[in-house]
Amino acid sequence: MKFLIAIGSKEYSEPTLRIGMRVAKAFKASVTICYVGPKVSAFSSNVVRLAQENLERWEMELPGVDVLEWAFNFLAAREYITPNIIETGFQKNMLIQSSGSRSELLLQGTMCKDVRLILRSGDIIDELRDEVAQNKYDVTIIGGSQKRRMAHDLVQFIDSSIFVVNKFDYAMRYGLLVPVNDSKSTPKAVKYAVRVAQAFDIPVDLVTASRKEEFGESYKNASDRAATMMRRSGIEHRQHFKVGEADEVIKKMAGDDHIVVMGSSTKNPVKKFFFGSKQIRVMTDAPFPILIVK
């Protein structure tokens, strides 16, 4: 499996990187850590590049390289990269420009073969979408954003599962909340939930929400199948059947002490864009980390 972890700054990206690496380890995934620098107006793009080349002549770091160096040190401190790479240290001159605005530094990992550090610049959604399309990542991990539109665009346009590490508190004892129903996306979400629960060693709440008082057979079966999978994986779990709008039920049950893992919407993308989806509504207001499995 391939994971993409998008980081923004040293100050705010530590939880994203820490949680991202932990989940990636559970999946034994190869990891790419990506910093996307701000978009430069097309009017000034060439002169900015010229100025940055001049900075390199003065042995000055390009913007974003310090963030990648911080990520390197993070990986080194937790031994996610091999001892010989740690000993060599962060070599910024090893950042190789692989295309227009993309530079890459390849490291040898300990939990998987490859760990890549990537530097990009431009609109974050465009850049992540392009990175995912080019390298076929399974999961994109990103920190929470204050921009409501960001959640919508991530779910709508990035063609991989999305894990948004919203407001993660190390002191908190989290549970895992997994909404299950009879949709096609649920089985994959449950599989991912198993790995995440194992990675964090936390109990799982399986919640099935229905607008009606009566729960159909398909809903009950979906919940039972998920429960069976949890039991076989040795994960402590509980089944819940709640009446109400799914997104409201999920937000209420998740509170601020759950990591939510849910399947992606099976709605037509056009409908999803104009009318939203349960996933987008949950993610937009989520005060908790949320993984949407595609």
Added chain:
Amino acid sequence: MEVRNQLSSNLIYWVSRNIWLIIASIFGILFYFIPAPAGLSIEGWRTIIIAVIALILIVTEPIPLPGIAFIIIILQVYFGVADANSVSKAFMNDAVFFIMGSLMLAVAIIQQGWDARIALGIIRLTGSSTTRIAFGFSTIAAILSSFIGEHTVAAIMLPIGLTLIRFTSEDKEQTTQLSALILFSIAYGCLIGSIGTPSGGGRNVIMMIYWKEYGVEPLSYWRWMVYVYPLVLLQLPLLAWVLRSTFKPEFSRLDSGVRRLKVQVARSGKITDQQKLAAFLFLVVFIGWVFLSETFGLGIIAITGVVLYIVTDLVKWEDINKHVNWGVIILFGAAISLGVQIKNSGAAHWLANIVLNSMGDEWLNIPIVTDSIIILLTTTMANLLSSSATVAVLGPVILNLPGDAIHTGLVATIVSAFGYFTAVAAPACTIVYSCGLLRSKDFLRAGWKMGTISIGLILVYANVYWRFLQ
């Protein structure tokens, strides 16, 4: 189903990224069929439609700049505003040559490694006092950008400023105010200086082209300097005061940084023959601009400089080709051709009349009122678009306003350089912003003060000092 969803997803993505292109297209189609307002020819009406489409696209950049440029060009022909030959004639002129030459000279000059010499020069003049160093940075940036283009100077001076900051403290948290002070001194110094001579920026040359179009004898290189350079010198101490009052640096002296910078500069060795030749060639270009630009044009002389740099092997064509933004050149060509049609179609006259009628003739006969309108329009647009594009589009309208064309044109050109408010308003601001040490709100913090002072100053300056020159 999967394929259909993928196609829908791609379509939605395209729509969301190109929403402004779609809005501009719908606007264009709708207004194309609306009859022209009374007093305006159909060509003039359609030229205004194209100008609005161009402004929407330039501000939002949904597609690359050359794409926007080609839309401007083809719409002029398809809308029947002008035939293909007259559009292409207006497309290429001395201003476009100048912008092209200026961008190419920037590549050639930056590669010469003059930055180390400049660093040494600034430090020798200022010593280690933070305030004096900041003043030194803005003054040198202003003087240089008067002649060689603000983006070139910003690119040259950025590493000097950053090196000094880094040598003062490796911890960025301890130098946030110092960083802002130094970087804004560079960026705003470049903006202030860029108005000083015709070769300071593409917008200056565009206005000279428009003066010729309107049958007005343009200012010579010297005459421009006599009109504008005192304003540059007046703004510099005000800039120092604004920045000093906005950003209180953490260090009052930068002894350690200066000492280490000197060591770094010393490593670059003595001035080389190549650097001497490069400086000499630039001097030749400068002399050409001063004494020969009225005969040959600023653009032709800039391109002559490029040729000299190429034939003397001071710069490789591959480097020029790689670093010059051809999209910007094509866009300015297109914007100028649109500007010419705005004048020829009568749209400029009609738009100017709207301003006249809304204000009343008695008000507009007071120069300071006309100046205020020009300043409002130009500063707003220049902070959203680029300064050159603003002058290219607004220039013909402004020259139709009452008053001396040299006065109104010069005011518009000068205030188009007041891109203090946003990081995207001018290449010099974008360059310092791109190093990651400034926040966008820093531009507003310092920008509103500098903008207000500069606007007040130009109103007084233009209506007092220029009167003595006429």
